Amino acid sequence: MLIRTPKLSELKENQLTAQSVYSNRRNILKGLGYLGAGALLTGNKANAFNLFGTADKSPFKTRDLSFSQLTSEIDKQILTPDQKVISHNNFYEFGTGKSDPVEASQNFKVDPWTLKIDGLVEEPITLGYEDLYKAFDLEERIYRLRCVEAWSMVVPWIGFPLQKLLQKARPLSSAKYVAFETLYDPKQMPGQKSRFSGGGIDYPYVEGLRLDEASHPLTLMSVGLYGKTLPPQNGAPIRLVVPWKYGFKSIKSVVSIRLTDKMPPTTWNRLAPSEYGFYANVNPQVDHPRWSQGSERLITTGNLFNRNRVATKMFNGYEEVAPLYKDMDLTRYI
Template identity: 70%
Template sequence: MLIKVPKTSAAKENQITDESVYHRRRDIIKSMGFVGASSLLSSTSAQASFFGNDDKPFKTQALDYAPDAKQVSTKLTPEEKIITHNNFYEFGTGKSDPVENAQQFKVNPWRLSVEGLAENPFSLDYDDLFKQFPLEERIYRLRCVEAWSMVVPWIGFSLAALIKKAKPLSSAKYVAFETLYDPKQMPGQKNRFAGGGIDYPYVEGLRIDEAVHPLTLLSVGLYGKTLPPQNGAPIRLVVPWKYGFKSIKSITRIRLTDKRPPTSWNRLAPNEYGFYANVNPSVDHPRWSQASERRISGASLFSRNRIDTQMFNGYEEVAPLYDGMNLRKNF
């Protein structure tokens, strides 16, 4: 099912950056007949050419999906920026550490368990991630709490569809998420110093009404292909109205619960990172302003391409979720 995102969440032309090859490449792939999750097209990931990792580079694969019909001509943050400028502390705390350290990451076999307060707990293996639910493209703005942003053509399926399959009990009020814990593959998990002080595995959570909102996505790809490891392969969360750290990567466990789950950054620094983490330009981080953001484009990462930050990252349709809440106190 293709969920049409309302106009309020559409990326505007003056808010996004240029990418000239994406739609042409997708058309070429489809014209060659390489469509369908059962007949994936292997391709060397772009980061291999950037870092000379030509020995055994991570392979991404072409995906079959429903394009974002409302935004097929939208300009995007270039793919090379999206896959080389990352926060994924399991692979290092520098922006280029994940792409440099994650290329031997193994995503198959994979097991994602869905459990907790549900009538139908189940699990998905690697192939299930691409076959259990129809895949669709969602072009979303991504706003980092560090005050930089991107526009990303994610591919995935609605988290609501997965939760519906689990048949949550009426007592389920929250959804808890957990990243893979594998220090042998993820050097940042070997000790807290290497991984930015986080107590691993990385955990996150949403209220169940946030989780089933039509905008909330489980992503298995971007730019027409499976996710690179530095972007959260094989499956990650995308909640576009929240700061990026809420969009947990490389998920192995989703649990329905009646208690608000702990979240990694809130646990590490509760005065700086709240449970909700809704994008709010009027609530500054204790160490910097959130009123504007640096949109990463095809120019230098340090270009002065600043724009004003929008409430809920511009996705005003989620505002009813927080009616009556003090959004300064519940940050």
């Protein structure tokens, strides 16, 4: 099922990615005979999505992806340029600075890789590196990414719905939550060597969702962005993307997905429970104790410290998830 993502038509022209980037993407799609949401891209046609020459000039190694579906919103979205997406990251396993991940992760090895899905399931699953790209049809989803630090991007992710993976594992009726865990490998991830170098975090990084959140069609397991496999600083080879929650919920470099009947611990809630809740839904009505969440800085082609501020929307604009929380006081649950 294709998911329609919110339009960004309410943003002003000077708050958007350069029109040349947007037009180039449209022209390439038209050149491929793009016909809409059902269009197929196979083999070398995936190269056409490499709009910025990253295949030859990138410091990291990628491989082209073939994917079967494109969102029908592709012509209507304005994207954050790929060089911003791959150079401005929070991934404390590689350092606490925004540029640390791209600088410290380029020798990160993703093959071989093992992702285990177990716990309260009838059919435990183990996926290897190649399985991440072959086990499910891959889709492109253009999502807004809203960081708890009050900046945002618009990213064309490639992946598959988490619900498809969960359905294959067949959760037991007693399963209520899904726990995630990042790879623990201090030799490759220098931020994991000590709490000092890794921002005070007790590694490995862990996250969690309610089962109904994990099963929502918007929840994505991403293996790529901008038509290429994920670079290491963005969570290679596979990460979670939950677009209506703050970015720290979208755990990177996942090695374990475990279904449980108890609410699992989450890294930032464990580190600072008064600042980071389990749910972490984007909510302009609930400020962070140290800054407002009422607006955000949209990262565009300009300077990373631009003043392109826009109003933050409830659930980051993905209002279709509101029924998940109909019985909750959203001013209390952070």
